[in-house]
Amino acid sequence: MSNNVSNKSTPPLTLRLRVTPHASANAIVGWLGDTREELSLKVTAVAEGGKANAAVIQLLARELKIPKSAVSIQRGETSRHKLVAIDIDHEVFNTWLEQF
Numbered sequence: 291m292s293n294n295v296s297n298k299s300t301p302p303l304t305l306r307l308r309v310t311p312h313a314s315a316n317a318i319v320g321w322l323g324d325t326r327e328e329l330s331l332k333v334t335a336v337a338e339g340g341k342a343n344a345a346v347i348q349l350l351a352r353e354l355k356i357p358k359s360a361v362s363i364q365r366g367e368t369s370r371h372k373l374v375a376i377d378i379d380h381e382v383f384n385t386w387l388e389q390f
Contacts, residue, residue, distance in 0.1 A: 302362075302375040303383050307331055309370050311342035316349050320390045328371070329390065343367060346374070354378055354386060 306328045310319075313332035322328045333345035343363055351358040356378055366372035376383065 300380065302360075302377045303380065304364065305329060305374050305376060307346065307366075307372045307374060309333060309342060309346055309372060311335060311337040311345075311370075316345060318349070318353060318390065340367070343372075346372065350374065350376065354383070 308322055308328050308330045310330070310332045313334055315332065316334055317332045319330035319332060322330050331346060331349060333342050333349060335341040335345035347358050347361045347363070350361045354361075354376065356376070360377040362375050364373045364375050
């Protein structure tokens with residue numbers, strides 16, 4: 291699972307998210323608008339006690355096939371708008387993003 295994680299000499303990539311908690315399913319919805327600046331995610335967890343944040347980390351780790359420890363929330367822990375850092379190979383990440 292960790293074969294997509296970058297080597298430690300490469301800085302983590304960042305991704306801006308808009309998270310909708312308490313949704314009917316966990317899903318990556320797609321880009322908001324035409325600018326591709328913010329990716330929309332839905333998680334079933336409620337936004338209390340860090341449950342939605344944990345669900346975001348789990349969803350991204352599963353989709354990117356990396357350990358949860360490779361994903362961290364840098365900004366927006368109490369907001370729907372988040373900035374996450376992802377320790378992943380840049381080519382793998384860019385290829386993954388192309389599907390949205």
